[in-house]
Amino acid sequence: MRYVGQKLIQLVIVVVAVTFLTSMLLRLLPGDPAVFKAGPGATEEQLEEIREDLGLNDPIPVQYVKWLGDFLTGDWGISTQANTPIFDLIKDRLPVSILIMVYAQILALLIAIPLGILAAYRSGSLSDRAVNTAAFGMLSIPNYVIAVVFVLIFAIRLGWFPATSKYYNPFTDPVEHFQAFFLPVLTIAIGLAAGYTRLLRADMIGTLQNDFVTMARSKGMSTKRILFGHALRPSSFSLITAAAVNIGVLIGGTVIVEQTFQLSGMGYLTVFSIGVRDYEVVQAAVAIFALIFVLANFFVDLAYGWLDPRIRHARALA
């Protein structure tokens, strides 16, 4: 419980710092943010009105508290480009990005766990070397290169998937939904899976040296049961840590694939808004991305402590 308390305090500090920095972003713009918002040819009165509206005349702490209040109540301002509330824009697009990230994480683990176990079990063999080399190679290909190669092969040459996708509701059009998401999700998952495979292989080789594995074997237990039933769990801690650390990679990946496949999610919205200088949308999106990241890390930290008793005790003693 003390561990949870400590983590909560840390969480609050980081959330405050992150939202504070985000709320100050408009000030980073070279020149007067009000000029950006108003566009060229605005009168001094209009500018003054915008400044008042954005709270630029208040002292910084007041600005922050106001911004946070607005943010928490869903009042994120109006998009100058779309002329709709920013909250509505983000509300429609957030599920797309979250689905991409969740699918990619699941697919990466589905690829990595069997491959990692195979490579560890046959360590030093040809299949191990093949898996290891392939994983090393995949780690050297940026996800945007993978995305473009996939478009070339699977969309243009083979025509199996659309080159630019659209979001379909998973409940009403499940087939279209998964067809549209397949290439983007696979693009992100491949890079992640390569990293996971290497980690799991290394840990698994260590686990298989343990006496309890020899014991299980001498009892006549099947290889499959030893590997999946006994050795996988104690070998998976680095994997879980990596899965948590990689939430940042996932967020970056979703921005890239949404842009490549023109999927209308948070990343697409962000890049589009950067292009048309709709800075308030970017600001809100950055805040959302950072909060997702911080919260996800918080929950993984908790889950990790709960999964591995050693951590719980080490932290409690410290």
Place this chain on the structure above:
Amino acid sequence: MSIISSDDQELLDPLPSREEGYGTEEIRQTAARASTRAKKRGRLTFWLAFGFLALLAFLAVFADVLPFIDPYDEGQILDSKEPPSAEHWFGTDKNGRDLFSRCIYGARVSLSIGAISVVIGLFFGGLLGLMAGFYRRRVDSVTSTVMDVILAFPPLILALTIVTFRGQSVPNVIIALSVLSIPALTRLVRANTMVFSQREFVLASRSLGAKNGRIIFKEILPNVVPPMLSFALTGLAVLIVAEGALAFLGVSVPPPTPTWGAMIWDGRDQLDDAWWISMAPALVMFLTILSVNLLGDVLSQRFSIKENVG
């Protein structure tokens, strides 16, 4: 970043399933043979990787004076979308610009931005890590909190935000990438510093009357540099990828300066009739990152030190 750590210390079959008896001598011989083979293979890939990077760097540095590298912007519309040939090794793009020379000029931008950002990261990350690891207490907690806050932003989003709000230019891209590299290096150096400041030679130096500054820079720093450098190579690969991602999203150095990421993005619309426009920079980029990762892997095997301390 730590995913690319080395784990190639091959172990023998963990589950002995082969029929032949496992005499100790036999195991030793097999292991020795395997490791010699692995070493030879390792040396070859090392020199291939090194050679590729050296060649690329040479071409990038001397691009202006080498006769076979056309100035990339002298395009003729007639030569638009030429496939790779003896005249245009990588083909030409939509505007008739030679892709080989654009890749080389792109290497200038991508490699130098990556390298400068890594050096800045090494300097500030090293300094902060040394201070935090040596003085501990308040210095450490302040540094660590600041790093935690930086790490609380997803990396690509952070870089994207910095460049967006500060404006697209080479210095701002370098700032963004440096900010990405500082926290990881700080943590690495801090952990190593903590280990080394417990060692007897530090105690000896202190008892001889050395001041803190001397201990930090003359005693600890030389021991911390090797892991820093091998980590910096991995970091370089990550930053080249990150710069490419920014350029791919249209948020790096503005056109017409060629960068690999932007070239890949530009070719995306023409994949159906001119695949080489995207694939040429993609291939060069892949080989570059692969080479940097391979070198980093070799170095980190040499100087591997456990990171999880303190």
